[in-house]
Amino acid sequence: MQNSGEAGLELLERCKQSCLKKPKTVLLPDAMDLRVLRAARYLKDNRMAEPVLIGSPVQIREVASAAKLRTNGIKVRKPEHDARFDHLVRAFFDKSKEKGLTRREASDLLKQPLWYTAQQLNREAGALCAVGVGNGISEIVRAGIQLTEIQEEIQTLSGFYLLHSADEKRVFVFADGLIVPRPDEMQLADIAIATSRNFEHLSGQEARTALLSFSTAGSAEHPLAQKVIDALKLVRERKPGLLVDGEVQFDAAIVPRVAAQKMPASRLEGKANVFVFPSLNAADIGLKMAQHLGGYRIFGPFIQGLKSPFYYIRQESTSEDIVNGIVLASCLV
Numbered sequence: 001m002q003n004s005g006e007a008g009l010e011l012l013e014r015c016k017q018s019c020l021k022k023p024k025t026v027l028l029p030d031a032m033d034l035r036v037l038r039a040a041r042y043l044k045d046n047r048m049a050e051p052v053l054i055g056s057p058v059q060i061r062e063v064a065s066a067a068k069l070r071t072n073g074i075k076v077r078k079p080e081h082d083a084r085f086d087h088l089v090r091a092f093f094d095k096s097k098e099k100g101l102t103r104r105e106a107s108d109l110l111k112q113p114l115w116y117t118a119q120q121l122n123r124e125a126g127a128l129c130a131v132g133v134g135n136g137i138s139e140i141v142r143a144g145i146q147l148t149e150i151q152e153e154i155q156t157l158s159g160f161y162l163l164h165s166a167d168e169k170r171v172f173v174f175a176d177g178l179i180v181p182r183p184d185e186m187q188l189a190d191i192a193i194a195t196s197r198n199f200e201h202l203s204g205q206e207a208r209t210a211l212l213s214f215s216t217a218g219s220a221e222h223p224l225a226q227k228v229i230d231a232l233k234l235v236r237e238r239k240p241g242l243l244v245d246g247e248v249q250f251d252a253a254i255v256p257r258v259a260a261q262k263m264p265a266s267r268l269e270g271k272a273n274v275f276v277f278p279s280l281n282a283a284d285i286g287l288k289m290a291q292h293l294g295g296y297r298i299f300g301p302f303i304q305g306l307k308s309p310f311y312y313i314r315q316e317s318t319s320e321d322i323v324n325g326i327v328l329a330s331c332l333v
Contacts, residue, residue: 011164011171011203012299012324015331019048024330025127027120029054029113030134030313037064037071039130039322044074049326052077054113079116088119096146114139118147121308128329130322132313140303140310141179149307153238156180156190159301159312160198161287162328166295173199174275174290177283178301178312188231192276193239194304199274202331210253210272211235211246212282216262218247228278243267250275250286299328309333 026043030036031053037060040051053060057076064071079085093106109115114135121127131140141157159178164171175195180187188211196207211232215225228247235244245266252262252270259270277283290296302325303310311329313322 011162012327014204015202015327016048019327019330020046023047023049024333025050025052025124026326026330027052027054027117027124027127027129029117029129029131031055031060031076031113032063033133034063034067034069035317035319035322036130036133036313037067037069038319039326040074041069041071042319042323043326048323049330051075054079054117079111079113082116085110088116092119092147109143115143115147118143121148121306126333128309128311128326128333130311130313130326130329132311133315133317137178137312140312144303144306144310151194151305151307154190154194154305156183156187156194157303157305158183158187158191158194159303160195161301162202162299163287163290164297164299166297168297171203171205172273172275172296174277174283174287175304176277176280177287178280178303181280183279185227185230185234188228188276188278189234189238190305192231192235192244192274193242195276196239196242196244196274198302198304198332202328203273205273206243207274208268208272209235209242209244209274209276210248210250210268211244211276211278212250212253213247213278214249215247216249216252217266219262224278246276248272299324302329302332 026049028036028040028051043049043051051074053074053076056078060076061071089107089110092110093103117129157179158176160173160175161177162173173195176191192209196209199207211228213225213228225247232246245268251258253272254270256270291298301312303312309329309332311325
């Protein structure tokens with residue numbers, strides 16, 4: 001395993017090299033957005049991915065042409081022009097009719113780029129999806145749950161962010177910063193296990209996972225702290241080999257001196273690199289503090305819990321952000 005300095009410095013570059021050796025197919029349902037088109041052009045020209053623009057070829061090329069952006073060599077796919085479209089509709093209808101979905105509704109949904117993409121991920125091995133600027137997170141989760149296979153052992157969809165320090169010598173992940181507002185102990189356990197696995201997959205480091213709270217090792221008695229304690233028990237039962245501890249305050253999770261005082265028996269030793277927050281509120285606040293006060297560079301979020309990776313494109317993302325997000329998500333396939 002690498003240390004945090006090596007991982008922070010080399011992680012993105014290693015993923016780029018992996019993409020060059022074996023470019024992955026990336027489905028792009030937000031193909032009318034210029035940032036997405038520019039990212040697709042860059043990835044194709046640099047042979048780092050095989051982008052597929054999902055939507056109307058005429059409309060997509062009109063948008064690209066107006067910006068003097070070439071689309072030649074990039075695949076463009078309109079859902080209803082797929083030769084197997086009727087088969088896909090029938091499969092979706094058969095799977096969902098007990099929930100009240102009609103065949104017409106199934107067809108209308110699969111004509112939408114997002115829903116068609118979610119269906120395609122089950123057919124195209126090794127593919128991933130980058131989506132967000134044209135679709136809200138609730139719709140993405142709904143499409144993902146209904147059409148994309150769920151990972152084994154994980155029942156909770158969540159999102160994690162990758163953070164690099166300004167000097168690129170430290171790398172961490174925060175979760176869940178995207179989907180579950182108030183996770184219960186079962187959901188926290190799912191989030192911890194999925195995030196730890198993805199951190200190790202991306203970074204090459206051993207995950208040192210902290211279940212965060214306002215309490216450390218029983219320093220406060222409260223139902224919110226107890227929920228984190230219960231989540232820790234579940235994680236240890238399911239993944240006894242995972243280096244994980246909680247409930248723990250952030251300073252005791254990341255500062256060895258504080259850890260020695262507040263939690264001397266913990267194997268984390270104040271060297272956590274995976275942080276599982278007790279709520280979406282806390283995760284979002286912590287993330288923005290790290291970014292704007294600590295100068296950390298933020299990548300993601302990446303949706304986890306589905307068998308195929310989803311990189312969620314934030315509204316403020318640049319085309320460079322989208323490229324980097326797709327490169328990192330490619331290393332999760």
